[in-house]
Amino acid sequence: MVNLSINLNKSGKQDLILPNPVLVASGTFSNALELSKYKDIDHLGGIISKGTTINARSGNDSPRIIETPSGLINSIGFQNIGINSFIRDIIPIWGKWKVPAIVNIMGNTIPEYGILAKKLDKFNSIDALEINISCPNVEAGGIEFGQDPKQAANVIQEVKKHTEKPCIVKVSPIVSNIQELTKALQANGADAITVSNTYPAMEIDINKRKPTLGAKFGGLSGPAVKSMTIRNVYSVYQVATIPIIASGGIMHTEDAIEAMMAGASAVQIGTATYLDPDAPWNIIDGIETWCKNNVINDINDIVGCAVE
Amino acid sequence: MKNVALKVIENNQIYKNTFLLKIELNNSLTNAQPGQFIMIYTSLNFEPLLGRPMSIHRVNHDKKYFSILYNVVGKGTKLLSNKINGDIINVLGPLGNAIPFKKESMNFLLIAGGIGIAPLIWFADKLIASNKNVVMLIGAQNKDSVFPLNEIDQQVEIEVMTDDGSLGSKGLVTEKIKHYMEWVDEISLCGPEGMFQSANRIIGTSKQIPAYALFEKEMACGIGICYGCAIKDKDGKPNLICTKGPSFELKKIYG
Numbered sequence A: 001m002v003n004l005s006i007n008l009n010k011s012g013k014q015d016l017i018l019p020n021p022v023l024v025a026s027g028t029f030s031n032a033l034e035l036s037k038y039k040d041i042d043h044l045g046g047i048i049s050k051g052t053t054i055n056a057r058s059g060n061d062s063p064r065i066i067e068t069p070s071g072l073i074n075s076i077g078f079q080n081i082g083i084n085s086f087i088r089d090i091i092p093i094w095g096k097w098k099v100p101a102i103v104n105i106m107g108n109t110i111p112e113y114g115i116l117a118k119k120l121d122k123f124n125s126i127d128a129l130e131i132n133i134s135c136p137n138v139e140a141g142g143i144e145f146g147q148d149p150k151q152a153a154n155v156i157q158e159v160k161k162h163t164e165k166p167c168i169v170k171v172s173p174i175v176s177n178i179q180e181l182t183k184a185l186q187a188n189g190a191d192a193i194t195v196s197n198t199y200p201a202m203e204i205d206i207n208k209r210k211p212t213l214g215a216k217f218g219g220l221s222g223p224a225v226k227s228m229t230i231r232n233v234y235s236v237y238q239v240a241t242i243p244i245i246a247s248g249g250i251m252h253t254e255d256a257i258e259a260m261m262a263g264a265s266a267v268q269i270g271t272a273t274y275l276d277p278d279a280p281w282n283i284i285d286g287i288e289t290w291c292k293n294n295v296i297n298d299i300n301d302i303v304g305c306a307v308e
Numbered sequence B: 001m002k003n004v005a006l007k008v009i010e011n012n013q014i015y016k017n018t019f020l021l022k023i024e025l026n027n028s029l030t031n032a033q034p035g036q037f038i039m040i041y042t043s044l045n046f047e048p049l050l051g052r053p054m055s056i057h058r059v060n061h062d063k064k065y066f067s068i069l070y071n072v073v074g075k076g077t078k079l080l081s082n083k084i085n086g087d088i089i090n091v092l093g094p095l096g097n098a099i100p101f102k103k104e105s106m107n108f109l110l111i112a113g114g115i116g117i118a119p120l121i122w123f124a125d126k127l128i129a130s131n132k133n134v135v136m137l138i139g140a141q142n143k144d145s146v147f148p149l150n151e152i153d154q155q156v157e158i159e160v161m162t163d164d165g166s167l168g169s170k171g172l173v174t175e176k177i178k179h180y181m182e183w184v185d186e187i188s189l190c191g192p193e194g195m196f197q198s199a200n201r202i203i204g205t206s207k208q209i210p211a212y213a214l215f216e217k218e219m220a221c222g223i224g225i226c227y228g229c230a231i232k233d234k235d236g237k238p239n240l241i242c243t244k245g246p247s248f249e250l251k252k253i254y255g
Helices: A083-094 A110-121 A149-162 A178-187 A223-239 A253-261 A271-275 A279-293 B075-081 B114-129 B173-180 B193-205 B250-254
Strands: A022-024 A065-068 A071-074 A101-105 A128-132 A167-171 A192-195 A199-201 A218-221 A244-247 A266-269 B004-015 B018-024 B037-041 B052-055 B058-060 B065-071 B088-095 B107-113 B133-140 B157-162 B186-190 B211-214 B230-232 B238-240 B247-249
Touching (some): A022 A279, A128 A149, A149 A178, A178 A223, A192 A223, A223 A253, A244 A253, B004 B075, B058 B114, B107 B173, B107 B193, B173 B193, B186 B193
Parallel strands (some): A101 A128, B107 B133, B107 B186
Antiparallel strands (some): A071 A218, B037 B052, B230 B238
């Protein structure tokens, strides 16, 4: 028997133990209801909701998706049902599942993060929050919270004031110094860090002579970004005292193993699920097989083993 | 819902830039209905990355295949056009919903613009099999880009419109709609959105007849998880084409 379970919150008040290290990335799995019709959700390492905001959002105009060389740019625009509908319609369903359940939250202002955390705090079926800080800070003129370690620290402090649940911070990959950001987050109460969100990107339609996406800009994901994910996870691991979750371009079992060797305790699968709805499940099985073939009894043994 | 590898039976260019691909039928696709689609994966090495959403053109239960009608427009469809008998191709489906219609309706007007004819041929087959009256308006660029008319059920009454008048009459396919407004019970459309808008203007000024159009948008997953294919209705509310559509009533979208 290979031990695949990992603990994403060793130091915090509540453990966050995943049965295996494979999560589904926020925004790539809706709120899990669609695939729950066909698949055993409880077999996953954990589910993460769509980015959830105070009010429902209808999202951006189309096109919202462009295919790029081995990649995908999306600009969905945080289409989501809003926190109150999430609590009313989704949480009761999630409550019947055993799978670790994480809600991804996003605010326009720092107080909004606090409100979202407070609303979710009372639900036992929610195991953790993932905080998206790669979004514009309306009060600070639209600069992303995650671009400034001080602002990012303020967000996590505000969230922590309103919840005892483990808090995972999902960072942008394009920051001036990801190690400084990591230090600021862990010093201010972050329990784990997701590395990372998508890469800012755009394309121009040369026939129309204008941006292809309806919202002009989007985020790049898919195999094209995997090597950058590995680099960022490696850098973060060098200074991290909290667990890392790798996200970005993990398509196969081997990519997941590689990310774990770079320092990730868990991985998120996103774009791969678009190509094959079985991808997260296949990667779980693949990790187990890989461990057996390589005589690894505990998946935790490979975390960070490649970091010098 | 599983991404499955199926065998290509035939893949031929049947007119201008348009190919007919026949793929072996599996259990889940046996139950497909007109209006549903599949994701078809043209490459397994991420180049191109995503599946292509394509309407199911026809299902042949006797010969155990289903078919896809597609234009070669980019990398993915170019690769698809190179597939030959015996090749294996990955497919997910059937996805989305059947074209809705009322059992009691008798007179159906189907309006096809360009490659939008793909799902309507099969819908016409089914309607004729249920003893309905079917008129199909076919719009195309010119005579070379018209679907072979002898492949359409003979009981379907056909009118062709081409941009240059090289086959049928010259003009837009929607110009013909007004001649059928007294007769028709239900309308189904598939083609470019410009055609839908123009049809909605014509239908909307007359009596209220249900008119369902099959929409498409850039789509990464086909199963309701990427939110790429949302179309906003007249109230600004987003609807996912893959799970709520692809057929939507014109007045719901355009008012």
